[in-house]
Amino acid sequence: MPETVEPRTSRGLRDLLSDQMLARQWMIETIRNVYELYGFVPLSTPAIEFLDVLRGSEAGQEAQQSIFTVQNPENEALGLRFDLTVPLARVVAQYRELPRPFRRYQVAPVWRADKPDKGRFREFTQFDLDSVGVESEIADTEIMAGMCDTLRALKVGPFRVRFSSRGILNALLAFAGIPQERSADVFRVLDKLDKVGPAKVRLELTTGYVDASGDPIRGLGLENAQVDKIERFLQIPATDRRATLDELRATFSGVEGAADELAKIERISNHLYSLGYADAEVSLDVSIARGLAYYTGPVFEANLLDAPQFGSVFGGGRYDELVMRFLGEKIPAVGASIGVDRLLSALVHLGRVGAQKSTAKVLISRMDPALEPDYVAMTWELRRAGIPAELYLGTAKGPGKQLKYADAWGVPLAVLYGSNEKERGVVTLKDMDAGRRRAEALANRQEWLDERPGQREVPRGDLVATVREMLAAQGEAGR
């Protein structure tokens, strides 16, 4: 026995077999269509980047970054990208002649060397769209409008895009008397609101607590009076954008800079109103924070109301300083990112994508070696008519195994053609779904054989037309 290698994948990595790939491709194509309609252009960048590009020049400043490092023959310091935003910033800085605004979309895998978790992998796909070099609030507006249009195109059922802004949160800090240096810590805790609830957030903002596993959660040591103000802020309802803005104006009446920020948010909200994105779809919800430190303006995220357990499936915001690390110059940008894997899980959960495994709609079986020219001819006849067709290329002789093969791959139709059919100038077409349904009711094999459910014989010349008709009928039945 030769020594064999155990087939396996490293932790957090997985294969996507055809059913998952077909569902994913449909989803990505649907999203892409929306963003090309909006006039965003595609971009591809290498999976591997220089480590200093990924980390920023002051390496070590953000320690504990879960970057996969990569070796090349030149021994350069390289790593796999962990998002698509940093490579975008690099591209914008590197291609100085690129006309701006640069509005691009990119769908590609990214890698993070984190501990894998349910629904979290070390290799996963993001679908990002960003407008770089834009200050106008219309850019923020179109990102959020695009989020809505995308979710509608994916038929996810009711959803809610919620947005707020770093400016509002900064006003909150001023309002509560918290120094701006603490902003990252405070926002990180506020971001957990959906997940852990207000009571734990309060504890984490003040004294900290010991969680269920006995792990201590350190508190931020804020005063109770400060947290009271935060809570008062968080209670501002998110049902009506105009009303929320009114309340914010009242709450922040004495806070410097708040009025300007609220005016910006109002312009976005008004654009959205005038385009028909009403409060049911887009809400101004000051309880969302988003953990990322680099956001500087509006932040937004989307949840599916029929699948809330999947959390935010689509999120983003404005980040006006990210390109600075490469150019030293401030370039405003706004964008959003879709967690393709998470959204796909939600779509599967909602039954929006099927479990299709095969691209072929017809399997042409081969029963008689003497008739191979006929099988080949039929196959290409179907293909040239635009019907995805597979010719059985395995070694099984009889139709039993070949039908089993069609069944295993979920091919909806099978063609049976032997000397019987040839003599009479006909071809047998079998509807696999009809047969499968009938089989459930039949216990006796002989009946099953005699009945040949879902089969029909048609003249050889009607092959393409009949296949087309049967597929159309199946398509309707399947809906």
Add this chain to the structure above:
RNA sequence: GCCGGUGUAGCUCAGUUGGUUAGAGCGCCUGACUGUGGAUCAGGAGGUCCCCGGUUCGAGUCCGGGCACCGGUACCA
């Protein structure tokens, strides 16, 4: 990172106070049924009992260490 749990066939798992040649269901393959998927029946293939060490006449079983995975929790640019 921390707490707890679990590692036995492709999958889900059983395996007695430590005792001969380690089992079941599902799946897979073959046949009954040489032109029909499902069901049924018969047969077959498939094992480093996670790894290393220890105790013992004897270890899947007990002990020590390691690793992996699962659940919870934290972190997540």
